[in-house]
Amino acid sequence: MTLTFTDPVPLTHEQLEEGTAFAPRFDAAGLVTVVTTEAGTNEVLMLAHMNAEALALTLETGIAHYWSRSRGKLWKKGETSGELQQVVELRTDCDQDAIVLVVNQAGRGAACHTGRKSCFYRRATLANGTAVLEDLGLPRLFDPRDVYQS
Amino acid sequence: MTLTFTDPVPLTHEQLEEGTAFAPRFDAAGLVTVVTTEAGTNEVLMLAHMNAEALALTLETGIAHYWSRSRGKLWKKGETSGELQQVVELRTDCDQDAIVLVVNQAGRGAACHTGRKSCFYRRATLANGTAVLEDLGLPRLFDPRDVYQS
Numbered sequence: 001m002t003l004t005f006t007d008p009v010p011l012t013h014e015q016l017e018e019g020t021a022f023a024p025r026f027d028a029a030g031l032v033t034v035v036t037t038e039a040g041t042n043e044v045l046m047l048a049h050m051n052a053e054a055l056a057l058t059l060e061t062g063i064a065h066y067w068s069r070s071r072g073k074l075w076k077k078g079e080t081s082g083e084l085q086q087v088v089e090l091r092t093d094c095d096q097d098a099i100v101l102v103v104n105q106a107g108r109g110a111a112c113h114t115g116r117k118s119c120f121y122r123r124a125t126l127a128n129g130t131a132v133l134e135d136l137g138l139p140r141l142f143d144p145r146d147v148y149q150s
Numbered sequence: 151m152t153l154t155f156t157d158p159v160p161l162t163h164e165q166l167e168e169g170t171a172f173a174p175r176f177d178a179a180g181l182v183t184v185v186t187t188e189a190g191t192n193e194v195l196m197l198a199h200m201n202a203e204a205l206a207l208t209l210e211t212g213i214a215h216y217w218s219r220s221r222g223k224l225w226k227k228g229e230t231s232g233e234l235q236q237v238v239e240l241r242t243d244c245d246q247d248a249i250v251l252v253v254n255q256a257g258r259g260a261a262c263h264t265g266r267k268s269c270f271y272r273r274a275t276l277a278n279g280t281a282v283l284e285d286l287g288l289p290r291l292f293d294p295r296d297v298y299q300s
Binding site: 002003004005017018019020021022033035037041042043044046047059060089090091092093094098100112113114119120121122123124126129130131132133134135136 | 152153154155167168169170171172183185187191192193194196197209210239240241242243244248250262263264269270271272273274276279280281282283284285286
């Protein structure tokens, strides 16, 4: 990767919040949190993380790259499943420790490894003092057993 | 708080991903990441964190509560600014370590402490091999100097 980012440490609050320098505040593990949303509908598709390399590759290639915490490696989203994400816009927040990535979801349109469009396919409700989950009914756009064969 | 959550540790992958037990996977600091979106538009307003107490209070009261990592305390959003968030829906993701909180933003409609509707008011673009931020032009709905007096 050739792209580097501004070091946030010497920046003032004002520079961080109102400036034009992109100075992502990676956490102790070297990651920023990323919310991926669908262009047009604004629906939240997934939540993931990027290290500096994934962030640079995403900006340079226009294809979403993340850092997989479970696998401990760079993750080009859709490399196995075909569900690539084409970047429409990349936003950061006031204190530059989070990203909103606006994408067009390619392939069958499923961002979630379960085959659904979004990872957020259940809502929590209260029932007799207990929190339970209710499925929102998002259809499966692929069968994960066909896509992720080990 | 009276509400408790299912312990995710003994659950299988299948139970965690397809079950009806709400078993939030709090991280080592006892937190889950929360994406707060606006009902109707789906716009991402902010990204924050909840501990078990904040999550329970949010479900029980219908008003968004978070854990402030910078202040190290429970944070009833809008307690100082008046910008309360009324919960419309609370969703969790496939592996139950993230929350989407769908809200109606009360007060002046500003979720961000800078006075803007959303914390994500800048986009990153590439210019001559450097990533720079461009303001998206979100208006300030309040002057933070008037709201947060120390």
